[in-house]
Amino acid sequence: MPLLEVRDLEVTFDTDSGTVHAVDGVSFDVDRGETVCIVGESGSGKTVTSESITKLVKEPPGRVTADRVTFEERDLLQLSKKRLRKIRGDRIGHVFQNPQGSLNPVYTVGRQVAEAIRLHEDVSKDTARERAVDLLDRVGIPKAGERYDDYPHEFSGGQKQRVVVAMAIAANPDLLIADEPTTALDVTIQAQILRLLRDLQDELDMGILLITHDLGVVAEVADRVVVMYAGKVMESGDVFEVFENPSHPYTQGLLDCLPGRGGGSDGIPGTLPDPKDPPAGCRFAERCPHAIDDCRTGDHPPLVPVSGGDHEAACLYYQAGYDASVVRSPADRESDSDAGGETYADGGLVDGAEASLDSADENGGES
Numbered sequence: 001m002p003l004l005e006v007r008d009l010e011v012t013f014d015t016d017s018g019t020v021h022a023v024d025g026v027s028f029d030v031d032r033g034e035t036v037c038i039v040g041e042s043g044s045g046k047t048v049t050s051e052s053i054t055k056l057v058k059e060p061p062g063r064v065t066a067d068r069v070t071f072e073e074r075d076l077l078q079l080s081k082k083r084l085r086k087i088r089g090d091r092i093g094h095v096f097q098n099p100q101g102s103l104n105p106v107y108t109v110g111r112q113v114a115e116a117i118r119l120h121e122d123v124s125k126d127t128a129r130e131r132a133v134d135l136l137d138r139v140g141i142p143k144a145g146e147r148y149d150d151y152p153h154e155f156s157g158g159q160k161q162r163v164v165v166a167m168a169i170a171a172n173p174d175l176l177i178a179d180e181p182t183t184a185l186d187v188t189i190q191a192q193i194l195r196l197l198r199d200l201q202d203e204l205d206m207g208i209l210l211i212t213h214d215l216g217v218v219a220e221v222a223d224r225v226v227v228m229y230a231g232k233v234m235e236s237g238d239v240f241e242v243f244e245n246p247s248h249p250y251t252q253g254l255l256d257c258l259p260g261r262g263g264g265s266d267g268i269p270g271t272l273p274d275p276k277d278p279p280a281g282c283r284f285a286e287r288c289p290h291a292i293d294d295c296r297t298g299d300h301p302p303l304v305p306v307s308g309g310d311h312e313a314a315c316l317y318y319q320a321g322y323d324a325s326v327v328r329s330p331a332d333r334e335s336d337s338d339a340g341g342e343t344y345a346d347g348g349l350v351d352g353a354e355a356s357l358d359s360a361d362e363n364g365g366e367s
């Protein structure tokens with residue numbers, strides 16, 4: 001039984017100018033000790049997906065439905081607000097997309113971490129203080145004891161992010177949801193935070209749901225990846241399968257933008273469709289180099305198995321009666337990567353990502 005099971009999640013928002021279809025039938029699992037990354041461009045529904053799990057989406061204007069959202073076999077969408085709040089702090093930690101908003105500027109950092117501990121555990125103030133110093137130390141704040149009484153503005157961006165992670169893991173959660181935990185940070189700090197998450201995961205056997213728009217981050221930390229576009233899952237599976245054999249043209253487009261994959265462009269040309277008026281057929285058709293008329297009618301294609309394991313893609317070309325070889329990429333990709341050198345560096349999936357994380361170790365502080 002997976003730690004977290006999300007099935008057919010749908011989220012809409014009612015606005016004055018119409019209904020926003022933010023998340024439209026998203027399914028995935030997260031197991032203990034496993035890191036699942038949701039990746040996709042800005043606006044694809046990653047944050048809304050992650051915040052729906054523990055019902056942090058405001059209803060109204062939001063409307064969250066799902067076949068189920070189960071955590072340790074409990075249906076989170078059916079729980080009372082009170083029980084949900086308890087699970088949210090105790091068992092599910094959340095690092096929000098905007099870390100600045102997670103720290104209160106008028107209280108010391110230590111006090112905020114101690115309060116996060118006391119919220120979930122009945123311990124004395126002194127014990128909470130000790131534990132908070134411990135926790136700050138564990139996330140890599142130097143001289144944690146001395147920094148306890150400092151205010152958030154006295155911490156660097158990377159340190160604040162560490163503090164936010166410390167608060168999210170204060171109760172030793174079973175699941176950590178981390179929404180773009182490294183986006184605003186320079187590459188050195190980014191590597192450190194990702195390493196920190198991995199170490200904590202080993203230590204606590206946490207499941208991690210990590211939200212990012214950066215495939216370099218995915219390559220670095222994910223066991224499995226869910227590629228989202230315009231509220232839909234376009235492709236998902238084992239991270240090696242997906243990087244080795246990207247099967248949806250959208251995933252291929254994202255990968256082609258990575259420096260280590262012969263790309264380095266500014267992104268896929270075009271923009272996401274209007275979430276208030278999603279097009280018929282495949283949501284990516286407008287930007288897809290392989291789109292044909294059939295891609296622009298009917299429903300968005302369902303996810304179907306494309307290679308080993310649980311690797312799936314939602315592209316019409318994999319349906320019966322269509323020629324999947326049109327969108328299967330290895331042939332084009334091989335010729336690309338021959339020109340660009342080795343695509344799969346030792347233990348890493350992307351040259352660029354590995355290189356940047358490695359060099360981050362060496363030039364400590366610079367980016």
Ligand SMILES: Nc1ncnc2c1ncn2[C@@H]1O[C@H](COP(=O)(O)OP(=O)(O)OP(=O)(O)O)[C@@H](O)[C@H]1O
Binds near residue numbers: 040041048049
């Ligand atoms: N409260 C809201 N009211 C109306 N629309 C919303 C609301 N919250 C989110 N949306 C819309 O839902 C869609 C998905 O947003 P979401 O924040 O989940 O995207 P994201 O993938 O996390 O993007 P980013 O990478 O920029 O964080 C967007 O079109 C967004 O404008």
Ligand code: NI
Binds near residue numbers: 097
């Ligand atoms: Ni987001």
